[in-house]
Amino acid sequence: MALPPRGRFNPRFNRQPEPEHRINDRIRVPQVRLVGDNVTVGVYPTDEARRIAQQQELDLVEISPNADPPVCKIIDYKKFLYEKKRKEKEMKANAKQSEVKEIRFTPGTDDHDFDFKAKHAETFLKEGNKVKAYVQFKGRAIMFQDRGQLLLLKFAERLADVGMLESMPKMEGKRMLAMFAPKSQKKKA
Template sequence: MEVAFIRKYDRTKPKPNDDLVNGKIRFREVLVIDQNGDQLGTMSSRDAQNKANDANLDLVCVAPKAKPPVCRIMDYGKYRFEKQKKEREQRRNSKVVSLKETQLSPTIDVHDKNVKLKRTLKWLQDGDKVKVAVRFRGRQMAHIEIGQKILDDFVEECSEYCVIEKPAKMEGRTLIAILAPKKNK
């Protein structure tokens, strides 16, 4: 007869991604579901482990916080593979939207503005948000309306490809507007 030593206080806490499998299941009683999805009822974790061993499968705890905890008899390797496959699929389908920044000044020339406009339009077409900032230096603060006009003209020229997520607003010495790409349908 084999005697398993179970610590009263287990100091090793399971990591969030660790699944409770076979010997790691330390509950007194568990609700067991077999490989076909049929409920076998509540039994001790040792009896449940023996049933899983008889079927040459693993005992996996799928709901440890339930009363009593729910364990399932299944092939753990296949279960883990399917779980990783779903996570990869979710990562592939999610798109990270980054925030790019275009800086203008109240004294910007036409050609410089066109270069920055071309780059901003490319970012918007790629699906990125763009923060357009007009920085005021020194005495330029006395003529904020000039910077406001430059920002408004810039946003007007971008309007075909974007929507204004946050309208122009002064933050310190900077006039900022945030543009988001239009959703293509």
């Protein structure tokens, strides 16, 4: 039994990917709603819309296939795809992913360290990130859970201007943690 040829000569691998939109001869509906530059907007028979696109040396591209009748636009398809990719890339760049920043305390954290960590948490919250503050208990320090809770509540009070406490401090294993979310930034008129 002969095996099919491997690599680039195998017809399964030479298939062109289907275009994202139906263009020109791939549009098989009887009527389309035509939009675009230098075109009178309206419903046309598909053949006439295709002829108008050919006269302008552009492509007939199906923009909204689910509409009744489907909406088609007369444009340069490659330029259309380029613009679409560029817009998607721009939107992706503008969409900032918020991160969760961690700040660690011990039950015996002194005031200077507390202030230093609180300033860092304020900058994180102003940047739009969430802050996960936790008190790490080691050895016998687990007996001082009340100190840890007081420390986290004091931390929440300090961050009240820029962030809000999402959940009250709770124990997870040998850690007591609290989550802080940034307050929504309202623009002043």
